[in-house]
Amino acid sequence: MPADTSITAPVSIPVPPGRSALTEPTWVRALLIVGALLFLALFLLLPLVAVFAEALRRGFGAYWLALTEPDAVAAIKLTLIVAAVSVPANLLFGVVASWCVAKFDFRGKNLLITLIDLPFSVSPVISGLIYVLLFGMNGFFGSYLRDMGVQIIFAVPGLVLATIFVTFPFVARELIPLMQEQGSDEEEAALVLGASGWQTFWRVTIPNIKWGLLYGVLLCNARAMGEFGAVSVVSGHVRGETNTMPLHVEILYNEYNFVAAFAVASLLAMLALVTLVVKTALEWRFGDELAASRH
């Protein structure tokens, strides 16, 4: 409303000194900024600092030892393997699903969108338990798989499955609105000009969605490495074998090995920070392009 008044009667109502018509008074701004910063410091920065402080309490030697101890190395490796399988799988699925949803009309489209969101609304514990129900010894495929000599849960494939389920929506959720907004005009134009399907995909679609795709992959990766609940259910907690980093942190903590627990936790925190830095750097470097592709 103040905007209207200033347009209709700019002279008769003077703007009070120190206050422009469109902004709040300085003290309100200051209060909001300080409040937000305090909140951030208290709930984000302080715990983060605490993690590193606790991890380095006995010096860098102990920190290094905790990270290079065989069980920790196995946990780090396993986490990387799980992410290396589940992130590309979800990348592939995310692109295919959002392609379907954005470019075509078909029956059950809304159902598909709802299903893609399902892992967001289901508790991670359930996400783990469904695989126990399916592949556990008393599950649907359990005894059959056992006869074939295949172990799914309490082994790496189970961890991968649970992680894929939990991180399922990240890429698709990022791409669907983007691709819907872009429509299929450019693809149609490419086809009319004689490009093949593959060419259209690589030369038109991918360049258009690459930033959204990258976002999705980064988020997906962060969650894949950090997931606790679902993998906890299917892991079996065998040290050096089916323990991912978040599970390893819990075990170490429960063994009163606080320095080692926080050392591994700090590594997880660093992975998250790297993700953030990469994301910010990309935004800063390619900000204009990013904005262009979003609108």
Place this chain on the structure above:
Amino acid sequence: MSLRRLTLLAAGLTMAWLGVAAADSKDTLLNVSYDPTREFYVEFNKAFAKKWEAETGRALTVRQSHGGSGKQARSVIDGLDADIVTLALGYDIDAIADTGLLPKDWQSRLPNNSSPYTSTIVFLVKKGNPKGIKDWNDLVKPGVQVITPNPKTSGGARWNYLAAWAYALQANGGDEGKAKEFVAQLLKNVPVLDSGARGATVTFTQREIGDVLLAWENEAYLSLQEFGADKFEIVVPSLSILAEPPVAVVDKVVDRKGTRKVAEAYLQFLYTREGQEIAAKNFYRPRLPELASQYAGRFADVKLVTIDQFGGWRAAQEKHFSDGGVFDQIFQKGR
């Protein structure tokens, strides 16, 4: 790009499968155990691997998995490939036997009810015992917060519960109704039920919730060792229960993996002097008479009831901890 990604995916999957295949090699044992045995089995595994290598010339890796005893049994039933189970109480192995993974008479296969070491339940309180807790009847007083894990998932919690029940029976001349009331009152003083004994210990010692922790004797001593005797002290009640944590080879698994010989040798080693000594060092009560007397000063001489007073573990489990059992009745009423 797509080809490279696909290759990566394939490589990842192959690595995953290789990881599984490697786990099947002959000289790897998986011991699925309950919560407070972590430190004990780390030491025991090292000693056994050394002995096994000296005797057979083969290297051995013993993998460990720990958690609430009931939860661990559930995992084995669901297909966790345990060569050996070393759980908190007989019923949890009974439950595994019910699925046919090992014979139902498993408990008579090894000496001493297949329990190479025993323990009991004691109280851990803050230094100086500010709430003046001496015995079980102090736990039901208003304003006393008791930490004990969930009997549905934890073995230690079930021993805790039965010890309290035994005390109440004795104090009330065998009146079951009074015992039920007593335990219900005690459970009302429990602010949080962790899923395993170690979780409960961390809740009490680290998060400093509660006035008294009902703990395995070995777990209580370990806390004193970890955090110093200047922070906590152990209170031994007038009556407790003889906790017999049993061990067994999982027949179906060892026969499939071909690990029966090493798995059986592993359990036998628990009964040897060396194995018993490691158990005693980790605050488990050894069975071997000469060691029992050597370490006698370490363990309080307390009157202990046994699980036989409850008609064995199957009967106790059925009555108290099954769905709709006594625990469910009094715990729901208390909330």
